[in-house]
Amino acid sequence: MEKKIYNNLIVSASPHLVTAMDTQKTMLMVILALIPSLVVSTFVFGVSSLILTAVCVAASMFFEWAWNKLLKKRQTVMDFSAALTGLLIAYNVPSELPLWIAIVGCFVGVVVIKQLFGGIGKNIVNPAITARIVLFISFATEMTTWPVPRMVSDATSSATPLGILAETGTTALPNNMQMFLGFIGGSMGEVSSIALLVGGLFLIWKKIISPIIPACFIGTVFVFAFVYYMATGSGEALEMAVFHVLAGGVMLGAFFMATDYVTTPILPLGRVIFGVGCGLITMLIRLYGQYPEGVSFSILIMNCLTPLIDAYCQKRMYGGAKHEK
């Protein structure tokens, strides 16, 4: 029998094995980790949460698909990064926001912030956060019209806890247990601290995200608030420190948006600087600024500083000299 010779084999550089975890699976894990919060929000705000989420995810994926199609670029819609952006945009707006405004947000996030800068991996700032800020500034009324949580009978409680804090001080706040569970006013997906915490810990356990940024972010918020109320005496320090961690977008921001790979540093030191910076800016805005909430702005500002932080940390690590260990 004539021996067959195979001399047209595939030749490529080593390694010839890759891990199963690719970009698509990474995005799906993050999406999975966000589901508990959606469940709680649907319970708190009703079916409008689901509709809003579906519209934002569909719109974002459509914009991604259409952009690639239009520019004849490689189709990236199936990496689900656009779906994740859509999901996060839905989480960052009131559940009863007019859908067309939400779709505008998705356009800003996916097309303006992400694709115009070169698509996945190239955007400088977090698309969902920036979309939220654009909507917040452009549609101030709609973006601060908070639906009443279903378990609150008092219709005046529809304001967010941070809104109440800014308007009337520490006396009329919901208690921390309500805040922890998420039975409060606020953006659709940010209300339930416990659901976000579960999702965040899942991502840390699965090694999708590093715990450094969430820990530094939340830790800074806690310490800042504790020291502030200790020093000013305008509230019970420990209770208010917990309040600030649970209120607004800290949990959502710390676990899901300040950990966005593309727009945050990779080195451990950089991540510490980033997390602490987010916490500081958040608290400065909350306690001294015009707006009741500062998570979005803090992440946006730190996103912009990320290249600088990376450069600084690289230099510190190697110093341009021979690399030790």
Added chain:
Amino acid sequence: MSQKHLQSIHVSHYKHTAGCATEVMPIPDVVKISMSQHIGAPCQPLVKKGDYVKVGQKIGDTEAFVSAPIHSSVSGTVKAIEEQRSAAGGMDTLVVIETDKNQEIFEEVKAPEAKDLPEFVKAIKESGLVGLGGASFPTHIKFNPKNIDDVHTLIVNAAECEPFITSDHRLMLEDAEDLIYGCQLVMKYIGLDEGYIGIEENKMDAIEHLDQLLKSKGITNIKTFKLQARYPKGAERVLVYEITGKTMNAGVLPADLGIILSNVTTIAFVGSYFRTGMPLISKRITIDGDAVNEPKNIIAPIGTMITDIVEFCGGYKAEPKKILMGGPMMGRAIFSDELPIVKNNNAILAFTGPQALVPEETACINCGRCHYACPFKLIPTALADAYERRDAQALSDLAVMQCMNCGSCSYVCPARRPLGFINTLGKVVLKEAGIK
């Protein structure tokens, strides 16, 4: 004592053949013995067409210092001296021998005697021994360091951290006597006080076997050292750090740290060579991969064609799309199966399924996994950016020369970027710019 570890990654072990006792392959009809089986100057053939050669007869040599002679692995008639493209892509001189299957042994083959280091080194040189872990650096140079008075420790690399490969594992189970004898010889002649055999903890049977043997022989200055079964614990610089805690930068030799470091197969060969005098003419090899019918461990004469080896392993199950010499992490993909095996081959892996395909590269998402996978904490994403800019200074600042191309970064990359390979290209940019 708490052991310090370098960053490493988990790679599935795929050690399917760990339980496959080594089979000696029958002598093939033809062998093609390469004249370039080591780092350094290639050998010149000492034989010509029509010559009759015997097993262990020297058929290639050179005057160059960095080199190792080549011996015939069979007895038979030289049919041709031919040029062929090698696995690495260059041209290679091959001595083609038609075997007579008598395996007549060359008269001069006899166990060497050495009374001091120079004689030991000379004997090693005559044996044709090179680093069998993959680098194929001539061993007689390694065993004769310039700072001979400063070296004190032998480290035997038996980590075998590459997936699939089990030839070192089988060696430790089957030829442990040679291994220990080899350790003793090397330690005696070079004057080393202690020896460590670093083995990953997924080979507990080998560790226990060696421990038992060392104990029964009353040897106390050679110890096994259990390593984490993670990749790349078998990389020279990683192994040195894990065992001694000493940091070894690129460009530093183990001898500079007082260490003689050799692969387990290399050391075991020293033992067998001083027992029998037979030069390096055959090799234990793992044959595996989803394209092979019967994955095996075999001992094959050097120069055996891969086609013959695969036939001995039941042939291909399906059309092979990719064949590797060595493991999947650092092994070389070869363009054809019509190539002979060389001294440093420890595995032939043939793939037909998804593992054979080159995954499509997508955009970097800056997740940082490459940095957290790198044993030396390099930043492959930043290095890749610097390479794209051809920025030699940045490549140098980011320590590209520290990269040992273990491939951990490429393995973990969710965007399937060939980061390790980009570092190799980065080193070329650095070299062209004349920056050290």
